[in-house]
Amino acid sequence: MMLTAKIKKLLLHPVPTVAAVMMCTAFLYLLEQAINHMPFVMFSVMGMATVFFLLSRKIYFSIYTALTLTTLISVASVLKYRTKGFDLHVYDVIFTGTDPKAFAFLLDEFTIYIVPFAGLMLCAVLVLSLVFIWDRKCAITAPWRAGLMAATFALIPASYPLRADEPRYFHYLGGFNASAFFVSFLDIKDAALGRGIGDKFAKMPAAEPFAAPDTCETAGSKPDLFVVLSESQSDLSRLGEFGIDEHFSQQFKSGDGKSHGLRVETFGGGTWISNFSFLTGLSSLDFGWQAPYLTTAMEGRVNYSLATELKRCGYRTAVLMPMKYNFVNEGPFLKSIGVDEILDYDRIGASEYAHHDRFYYEAARAFIEEHRKTDGRPLFLQVQTMFAHSPYSAHLALSSPVEDIETDSSDLDEYIRRVDQAQEDFRWFLGQAEADSKQRPSIVLEFGDHQSFATRDLITRLHPDFAIDNLSSSAYQTFFTVHGYGLNVDMRPFEFANLDIGYLGVSLLEAAGLRESPMFADLAALRDRCNGRLYYCTDRIAVDQHLNRRIASGYLVVE
Known part of the structure; x- marks a missing residue:
């Protein structure tokens, strides 16, 4: 008391x-x-x-x-x-x-x-x-x-x-x-108050809708398209300390032996933000306050996407993801933009959220093999990985050469080990695609969705331009790689110093030799005019005109 x-x-x-x-x-x-x-x-x-x-x-x-x-x-x-x-x-x-x-x-x-x-x-x-x-x-x-x-x-x-x-x-x-x-x-x-992207375009003159898309022709057979979302990964060959750059010097390169930079719009997290831009060809920043929650806010409001474009070209479309269908509403959103099938946590038989990436690739291979037995259509499959995701408190990676790399951060050490393991698993997946190439040509596109928080201190030290409030800074640079098997890939659509992620999908269409719809052809022209920039294109009027035409066509609902 x-x-x-x-x-x-x-x-x-x-x-x-x-x-x-x-x-x-x-x-x-x-x-x-x-x-x-x-x-x-x-x-x-x-x-x-x-x-x-x-x-x-x-x-x-x-x-x-x-x-x-x-x-x-x-x-x-x-x-x-x-x-x-x-x-x-x-x-x-x-x-x-x-x-x-x-x-x-x-x-x-x-x-x-x-x-x-x-x-x-x-x-x-x-x-x-x-x-x-x-x-x-x-x-x-x-x-x-x-x-x-x-x-x-x-x-x-x-x-x-x-x-x-x-x-x-x-x-x-x-x-x-x-x-x-x-x-x-x-x-x-x-x-x-209903404030958002619609306010801006309500004040603009009415735009001419895009012409209706016609048939999708190609010069040859349509290749299977496999897209790997490499969770939390960036090009570690850019980290010139502790021998990291030396170990990863030959990784994160395309089949042509070149490295390609990708600009994303989120740092340290928000995978769905990057995936939204990849699949829709839209910048998340145009949506203002909705940007971090687009899979919920824009469900049923994006009526033309990479998935619908590929379906027009006769593709079966699927996304394999490590999370459950309703996580951050991603499954319903993907369905709403035209993805045929969602292979989620339950469907692939996951037992935890941090499987080695090999688990996801093997699940993908099982789906691919079943598809080829039962379905004659070309296949678009996105595989989302998970192994390099935080937290980094547990040592999950297998023994590898990077065990000898020790930095001044235990989180960074574990992150490097996981990325090394993830890249080894990715090479296994590439080997499977190469083995199939005589029967089925394919393109494998890999991209990093955002940088990991574990690299922030080191990147800040190595790259003085690092700034969270500047999308042109090193904070928002990841990578993409392109590998073709059984065909020659046209790499010209990717040849930019840094390509904004909103253009990555249309560049894949062009690389595959697919004839684009008027809307995607306009997006490709916008990419070239803006030198690979989207939200921060120097000709912002051209970007707004493209968006306004999407709205006029019913492809984008903003009210």
Whole structure:
């Protein structure tokens, strides 16, 4: 009882409360690392406190609850950023929190983080419950409490840390873990008001729709097209320290012996963002606040895609993915853009989310062999891998030559081992395609969806242009490779210093010798005009005209 009384006296006193505010402010700054963001962060904390004060009439409880919640949110953001490269967003609560498949994935893959965090939350609930019981209601009336809340919330916009024209998307990629969650509430406002890509094009003159596509002809037989999404991989031959570049010097090269750079629009996570652009030929950044959640926001709104183009050319289309069908709504989205079959976690018989990539390639081979026995159509199959994905706390890779490579980061060491293993598995898949080439010609396109968070410190040191808020920086460069078996691949559509991922699909069509529809032919012309750039094309008017014609054709629904 004496101890309880002392704790109560300590907590319900102005001096310790002010000290707690100061310590929390210092901790949040350590997570944010941007002094100009701190007024916004602390006004957000105050706003939260005034809401609790309005509801409870308890001053100390309201202050401690606001501080605790902000700390927990910020810590959760740090954990998410370390594993996904994307700060905590309010949509994580809306989408992930209500998605059992996504929640199961987090529990399975990130137990090392979730269990301690859950324990921290439990302790916080217990302490705050005691404070709620001990704290007395004050005599300040509801109108005064409501006025205090209104005054505090009026100060939050004045302290907003971004420029008015600055995309919030880059803020979430920047590791601003104390402010990102609060900034993300503006995305809810824009969603509620219907603000998005449609606003821009509603103001543009009506565009001429694309002509209806005609038959799809080729000079010869149509090759099978295999696309490998190499999870979390980038060209490690660019990392000129610790002997990494020497070991990987001959990897990440196409069949012509050349290396090819690919620009993506996400860093450290967000595989579905890159895959969206690859399959649709669209830049995620054109969708503003929807960018991180396009598989949900754009389901049923993209009516012409790489899949529908290939089906026009007589292809059977399928995607093999390591996650379950409904994870981040990717399965339903892929179906909505014309993919015939989804080979998900359950269908391929997966037992965990971090199988070696050989597992996914063997599942792909089983599907390919069955298809060739029962279906005469050419095949488009995308294989999404998983082995190089974070977290890197467990040593999962087999013994390999890179065991001798030791960097200054255990996460980077494990990441390098996994990439080496993944590339060995990929070479096995290439060998299978080569063995089949006399019976079935094929093209194997591999691309990295984004860089891994494990490489950030090293890339920052080696490439001074590294910047999260600049898509032209080294942060957004990965790679692609192209290998042809049983045919000569036209590599001219890929010959750019760095190709934006939105053009990768149409370049594959041209390399395969397939006759494009008017829409994809216009996209290819846009690629050439913009020198491989999409969102940041110097002729932005041409990009907007292309998008406007998609909208006029019913290929893209933005309202």
